[in-house]
Amino acid sequence: MSTPLAPAPEPRKPWYKRPKPLILTALGIVIIPPLLLFIVLFISAVVDVVKGDVPAPTTTATTTSSTEPTTTLETTSEEPSTAPTSSETTEESTSEEPAPEPEPETSEPSPEEVEAWLRGQLGVERFSEALLVDPTSWIGYIVGGNVDHGNLHVQLQIDRTTDKALGKQAAGALANFVKYSNDPWSNDISFVIVEDGTGTVVAQEMVK
Structure with a gap:
């Protein structure tokens, strides 16, 4: 097979x-x-x-501006403004209100001016002339005067102990002279002070 x-x-x-x-x-x-x-x-x-050939990457911040449109409203006035400006208001107020006049400066008079004022008020050229008419008159004993701190000081050749009444009489009369005087400085006088020859106060009178 x-x-x-x-x-x-x-x-x-x-x-x-x-x-x-x-x-x-x-x-x-x-x-x-x-x-x-x-x-x-x-x-x-x-x-x-x-x-190191390639630089390190840098981060740049980019700012994006808003793209939304801003709406500006323009207001135009067809009619001219009638409101006055500040300068016009100042000029109007200045022209309407007169400027205040400066007050005259009053200074204290010198002793010579005070003695001349006393002679004019008493009507004598020399104070001793009054003694020829009246030996007891206080006017004949005036030897000087001055203004100090708003007070009128008048010196009399008298004794402060025995002639005190004469000093009071002089202070009262002189206060009236000052009160009715037209001299600018007399408006600022508060007291009339009568002194003896050494400057000691004998009497004083307030100008009312």
Whole structure:
């Protein structure tokens, strides 16, 4: 009895006709070149950073302006304003109200002016003339006068102990002269003080 012969093996197909190697080859052609290029660029970038050729990235802050439109209101007045300005008001008030007149400055008179005033009030050229008419008159004993701190001081050549009544008479009469005098400085006199020749107070009278 004869044994059957084994079937002859099929011949191997070329590699390009095989389905799997063809697919792999196509994938390799498509993927490998870009992958190699990426690897080369990556290595080059790393080398540049290590060497310091590539500057560190800087962060720049960008400010965005608001794009919303702003609404501006324009007010136009067709009628001219009738309200007066501050300068016009000042000029009107200045023209309506007269400026106050400066008050005359009154200064205290000198002793010579006080003696001249006394002679004019008493109607004598020399005080001693009054003694020729009346030896008891206080006018004949006046030796001087002055104004100090709003008071009229008049010196009489009398005794402050025995002639006190004469001093009071002189102070009362002189206070009336000051009260009715038209001289500017007399308005500021408060007291008339009669003194003896040494300057001691004998009597005084308030100007009423």
